[in-house]
Amino acid sequence: MDIISTRSMSKDFLEDIIKSAKKYDSDKDFTSVLKGKILATLFFEPSTRTQFSFQTAMQRLGGKCVGFSSTEGTSVKKGETLMDTIRTISSYVDCIAMRHPKEGAAKLATEVSGVPIVNGGDGSHDHPTQTLLDLYTIRKGLGNFDGLNIGICGDLRYGRTGRPLSIALSNWDVKLHYISPPQLSMDKGTIRHLKDKKIAVKEVMKIEDVIKELDVLYMTRIQRERFPTEEEYLKFKGVYVVDPAMMAKAKERFILMHPLPRIDGITLEVDDDPRAKYFEQARNGVPARMAVLHKAITE
Amino acid sequence: MTEKTLKVQKIEEGTVIDHIAGGKGWEVVRLLGLEEFSGTVMVLSNVHSKSKGKKDVIKIERKQLDRDEVNKIALVSPSASVNLIKGFEVKKKYNVELENEIIGILKCTNPVCVTRVEPVKTRFAVEGKDPLVLRCAYCERIQRGLEFA
Numbered sequence: 050m051d052i053i054s055t056r057s058m059s060k061d062f063l064e065d066i067i068k069s070a071k072k073y074d075s076d077k078d079f080t081s082v083l084k085g086k087i088l089a090t091l092f093f094e095p096s097t098r099t100q101f102s103f104q105t106a107m108q109r110l111g112g113k114c115v116g117f118s119s120t121e122g123t124s125v126k127k128g129e130t131l132m133d134t135i136r137t138i139s140s141y142v143d144c145i146a147m148r149h150p151k152e153g154a155a156k157l158a159t160e161v162s163g164v165p166i167v168n169g170g171d172g173s174h175d176h177p178t179q180t181l182l183d184l185y186t187i188r189k190g191l192g193n194f195d196g197l198n199i200g201i202c203g204d205l206r207y208g209r210t211g212r213p214l215s216i217a218l219s220n221w222d223v224k225l226h227y228i229s230p231p232q233l234s235m236d237k238g239t240i241r242h243l244k245d246k247k248i249a250v251k252e253v254m255k256i257e258d259v260i261k262e263l264d265v266l267y268m269t270r271i272q273r274e275r276f277p278t279e280e281e282y283l284k285f286k287g288v289y290v291v292d293p294a295m296m297a298k299a300k301e302r303f304i305l306m307h308p309l310p311r312i313d314g315i316t317l318e319v320d321d322d323p324r325a326k327y328f329e330q331a332r333n334g335v336p337a338r339m340a341v342l343h344k345a346i347t348e
Numbered sequence: 349m350t351e352k353t354l355k356v357q358k359i360e361e362g363t364v365i366d367h368i369a370g371g372k373g374w375e376v377v378r379l380l381g382l383e384e385f386s387g388t389v390m391v392l393s394n395v396h397s398k399s400k401g402k403k404d405v406i407k408i409e410r411k412q413l414d415r416d417e418v419n420k421i422a423l424v425s426p427s428a429s430v431n432l433i434k435g436f437e438v439k440k441k442y443n444v445e446l447e448n449e450i451i452g453i454l455k456c457t458n459p460v461c462v463t464r465v466e467p468v469k470t471r472f473a474v475e476g477k478d479p480l481v482l483r484c485a486y487c488e489r490i491q492r493g494l495e496f497a
Binding site for chain 1: 456458460461462463464465466467468484485486487488489490
């Protein structure tokens with residue numbers, strides 16, 4: 050099966066992946082699960098965690114990987130269309146995990162691919178496997194989603210993690226707190242979708258305004274590459290920083306998350322706080338993507 | 349529409365698009381490429397309408413509309429109706445209606461949508477008809493206005 054869009058994922062599907070990720074989050078040997086299968090990781094845009102964790106997940110399941118991490122040296126540079134690239138590579142492998150700068154690229158790939166497509170990020174549109182590992186991290190850290198106050202901070206407009214996480218969380222009874230400057234606020238379509246699903250949404254500009262209420266604070270990076278000019282980017286760089294003083298205001302039962310790289314969003318001193326879960330979150334990318342690849346290839 | 353109110357000659361064979369929203373007739377002409385059409389085209393703009401106040405009417409000789417053309421009209425004027433004419437008589441009349449999916453006739457207004465660069469027919473789900481709400485099947489963005497392919 051293809052795994053493309055968070056919007057199309059049911060609560061049952063999300064629970065199924067979380068359950069499966071929990072099973073794979075152990076030192077047991079799972080190398081017989083996808084033995085003999087080959088995954089292509091096609092990263093038309095650079096990535097560290099996503100690509101490596103897909104490759105690690107596939108190898109932990111006993112499969113092998115091929116792929117590229119930039120379009121240098123590929124036919125893409127010669128002007129080959131995405132559709133032709135996918136059509137060709139899908140005839141070599143059993144599954145494709147791809148990242149592409151254009152929104153909807155993964156969906157388009159499903160129309161020409163003979164094998165399942167997993168979306169590893171398409172522009173600012175979606176990043177469903179990040180959302181799945183984020184959900185797994187929250188479930189692991191706090192037990193349940195219902196009743197949680199979840200803050201999502203930073204670039205909610207151009208970032209590709211805040212929107213799909215919000216849409217996925219709308220399957221439970223959560224309250225969302227968006228922390229951003231108005232220029233980087235969550236798009237109206239998503240806010241309308243959340244309100245239609247009876248999710249309480251609060252929008253503020255400062256972390257201090259909500260930190261005491263939060264069970265989860267999900268920081269996101271102000272992404273240089275999403276801004277049209279360096280000048281625009283510099284206006285927002287370093288606006289949101291979590292440091293020990295901020296952590297002191299948070300609840301005892303609280304988790305701090307970040308999809309990484311954090312750049313200057315969280316100071317190094319916070320790393321020793323047991324509530325800082327961003328490296329564990331990154332590590333959870335492997336069991337979560339093991340669950341995803343298993344589902345994609347076998348269902 | 350009677351001869352008394354519209355002093356324009358009847359057509360023997362072709363299509364009359366009636367009840368177009370007032371002032372939208374020229375947009376329909378452009379969308380259907382009628383500027384290039386070799387047959388007779390008559391456009392009546394801001395004609396009095398009992399139900400709508402003003403309407404536009406287009407008469408096209410020796411032309412039948414296909415599905416894409418009817419969909420285009422529905423996007424700019426969902427109130428329009430189409431009359432097929434043969435032997436100066438209305439042989440068939442129907443209201444234009446938006447389908448649940450619009451295929452291949454619009455561009456996605458999202459500048460970073462994959463459909464802007466790949467050779468693919470666009471697809472939009474019609475999530476609302478009044479007001480019109482279209483969502484791109486690829487990037488899932490709600491459209492801001494209409495941009496015809």
